[in-house]
Amino acid sequence: MAFSFSSLFSKEAKSVIGIDIGTSSIKVVQLRRDHGRVVLETYGAIALGPYAGVEIGRATVLPAEKIAEALKDVIREANVTTLDAAVAIPYSSSLVSIIKLPPGVEKQLAQVVPIEARKYIPVPITEVQLDWFEVGGGKTAQGEDRIEVLLVAIHNDTITKFRSIASEAAIQASFFEIEVFSAVRAALEHGIAPVAVVDMGAATTKFYVVERGLIRESHIINHGSQDLTLAASRALGITVVQAEERKRKFGLVEPPATITGGQAVLAQAADLRKSIELSLSPLLAELSRTVSAYEQRMNQTLGALVFTGGGATLKGFKELAQTKIQTEVRLSDPFGKTQAPAFLEQILKEAGPEFSVAVGLALRRLQELG
Ligand SMILES: Nc1ncnc2c1ncn2[C@@H]1O[C@H](COP(=O)(O)OP(=O)(O)OP(=O)(O)O)[C@@H](O)[C@H]1O
Ligand SMILES: [Mg+2]
Secondary structure, eight states, X not given: OEEEOGGGSOOOSOEEEEEEEOSSEEEEEEEEEETXXXXXXXXXXXXXXXXXXXXXXXXXXXXXXXHHHHHHHHHHHTTOOOOEXXXXXXXXXXXXXEEEEOTTOGGGHHHHHHHHHTTTOSSOGGGEEEEEEEEEEEEOTTSOEEEEEEEXXXXXXXXXXXXXXXXXXXXXXXXXXXXXXXXHHHHOOSOSSOEEEEEEOSSOEEEEEEETTEEEEEXXXXXXXXXXXXXXXXXXXXXXXXXXXXXXXXXXXXXXXXXXXXXXXXXXXXXXXXXHHHHHHHHHHHHHHHHHHHHHHHXXXXXXXXXXXXXXXXXXXXXXXXXXXXXXXXXXXXXXXXXXXXXXXHHHHHXXXXXXXXXXXXXXXXXXXX
């Protein structure tokens, strides 16, 4: 998929591109700042399945060369016109945790955090790049004051791999950012109440709790959108390719009675809905439990669950999720933070969740350029 309308805009300001290399597809979004507004210039996605010899929509594990090849292809297909890039690092290649330190060490974090980090990181500290952000204070169970630091570690091998992808694809990566920060930047308004951002990818779903713009908690749930396809393929006796096509075409929405193919197609879509509902139920139940557990532990209510990721673009997903989850369910609308031609509004709203990470990266790069 690719769409370009950069020709509609003048070219004076600097354009930047956000690159999200997911397990099932690469997403790119090109933005430009124009008189303080953020203009969407182009976006596109390319499935990685074909580069790994598996079906579209499936998670893959690919060497840097193959990823670089796909990245070059999507950059060409989407008519990307800049090399100034920001690239996401998968959450699964990082370690994110909150560490609690005694008050008074604020000025010595550079010494204290790496020492403390040894307790949290399962590999030698020399093998990772460490980063940290103060996220506020709190009290221990005994009522003692604590400062809380969000610790982020990325393995050196991961950075090396992403550097080599960037150089093979001939882009200039200004920074690498763990996808959680990009997704949250694109998905949220500046609210105060804690909300959860839920990124539904191909093989897994990532769950982040965000409060006052800061990430409080994050973890991975082992259910993703490819599970729906694989289960539908088995239940309906169709190929994985057919199941993926039907999942994207019909989703959970009943097609109009006048659809070509008539009764047979309506029956297929009804079988598909049953299968998808069944396979979504463990994920939705786990999300509900995760929310309750968080609310009980922290003694505070989550304001909303904001869904992102390709899996959340399933037609009818929001409505189904809302029947199973008590907290308000929303879909992320990252393109809502950008200016685009009005006729694209509906398309961009529907595609938005898939592009949250890529939009979030490009937004940060624009901020950096000022
Ligand atoms: N229109 C659609 N309807 C339903 N599902 C869809 C649609 N478009 C994409 N998907 C599903 O979304 C999933 C991919 O989502 P996404 O692109 O966010 O994953 P990813 O970033 O590659 O994975 P991850 O973040 O876990 O590495 C695929 O399993 C695909 O089948
Ligand atoms: Mg992803």
